[in-house]
Amino acid sequence: MVLDSPGAPLREAELPAPEPAPGEVLVAVGACGVCRTDLHVVDGELPDPKLPLVPGHQIVGRVVEPGERFDPDARVGIPWLGWTCGECRYCLSGRENLCDRARFTGYQLDGGYAELVAADERFCFPMPEGYDDLQAAPLLCAGLIGYRALRLAGDAERLGLYGFGASAHIVTQVALHEGRRVFAFTRAGDDGAQAFARELGVVWAGDSLGPPPEELDAAIVFAPIGELVPSALAAVAKGGTVVCAGIHMSDIPSFPYELLWGERVVRSVANLTRRDGEEFLELAPRVPVRTEVEAFRLAQANEALDRLRAGEIRGAAVLEVGASAD
Numbered sequence: 001m002v003l004d005s006p007g008a009p010l011r012e013a014e015l016p017a018p019e020p021a022p023g024e025v026l027v028a029v030g031a032c033g034v035c036r037t038d039l040h041v042v043d044g045e046l047p048d049p050k051l052p053l054v055p056g057h058q059i060v061g062r063v064v065e066p067g068e069r070f071d072p073d074a075r076v077g078i079p080w081l082g083w084t085c086g087e088c089r090y091c092l093s094g095r096e097n098l099c100d101r102a103r104f105t106g107y108q109l110d111g112g113y114a115e116l117v118a119a120d121e122r123f124c125f126p127m128p129e130g131y132d133d134l135q136a137a138p139l140l141c142a143g144l145i146g147y148r149a150l151r152l153a154g155d156a157e158r159l160g161l162y163g164f165g166a167s168a169h170i171v172t173q174v175a176l177h178e179g180r181r182v183f184a185f186t187r188a189g190d191d192g193a194q195a196f197a198r199e200l201g202v203v204w205a206g207d208s209l210g211p212p213p214e215e216l217d218a219a220i221v222f223a224p225i226g227e228l229v230p231s232a233l234a235a236v237a238k239g240g241t242v243v244c245a246g247i248h249m250s251d252i253p254s255f256p257y258e259l260l261w262g263e264r265v266v267r268s269v270a271n272l273t274r275r276d277g278e279e280f281l282e283l284a285p286r287v288p289v290r291t292e293v294e295a296f297r298l299a300q301a302n303e304a305l306d307r308l309r310a311g312e313i314r315g316a317a318v319l320e321v322g323a324s325a326d
């Protein structure tokens, strides 16, 4: 499924098989998660995508042309971070997620809305047992960028999650496993999302612009809505952190300094490091994280994106690509 120009629907196309460059593996895609970032790319909210582009950066598949690191038929995951320079001050200080020259899967590199994808094997992950491809795919971005956001929220005991989609449903499980209490904030009147959050064990679920039942120690804003930032700041206690987890957000309205005063912190989380991925994929089966997915066929990618844009997906949308989809 190909993006020819932002704003247009994806086009079903028959493309030549990607030719893996030295250091790359060729992977037969089993499943590819649909991420909000894909929407930002497709809708033209992120600048300068490769065009034409195959989107998708939560890819689980089998190696068909091995490199040096993975055997043939090894099951691998391909995440958003597709390549980094390895020599800049960010790369050399454990912050490859901030590399200025980083290239991202399904944005500057062709991704997983396809039957085959080539990827730099240094940035692929071995995938844990116990998850089929569909269940595993959302771990690769919703899961591991959610995990990075959770780490950046510190050791908050009372954690607010703004926007209860693919990431929040995974982060909730990890946070509960760590003994935190989770408060879920959704669009006003989104009873489905609030019920889903309660089923997963949050102590409270309610409307995102309203007050929580008690102060929070930290909040993660997954929804791409700048208005939620002052709202989350008002909800966190002194010393609390508000982590903005999306790659794109509408403008944050101005707010009184009083909301930030008291050593409150607002920060973003950008991308992932390979270390985040290794840590999270080791942790996920131990929680154990269970992903709730809604499956679509590859040719239904536009429908999956539309449903995500409308906020109609419970858990994560995933394209089922491999043999099991036939």
Ligand SMILES: [Zn+2]
Residues within 6 Å of the ligand: 084, 085, 086, 087, 088, 089, 090, 091, 096, 099, 100, 101, 102
């Ligand atoms: Zn770099």
Ligand SMILES: [Zn+2]
Residues within 6 Å of the ligand: 035, 036, 037, 038, 057, 080, 141, 142
């Ligand atoms: Zn993503």
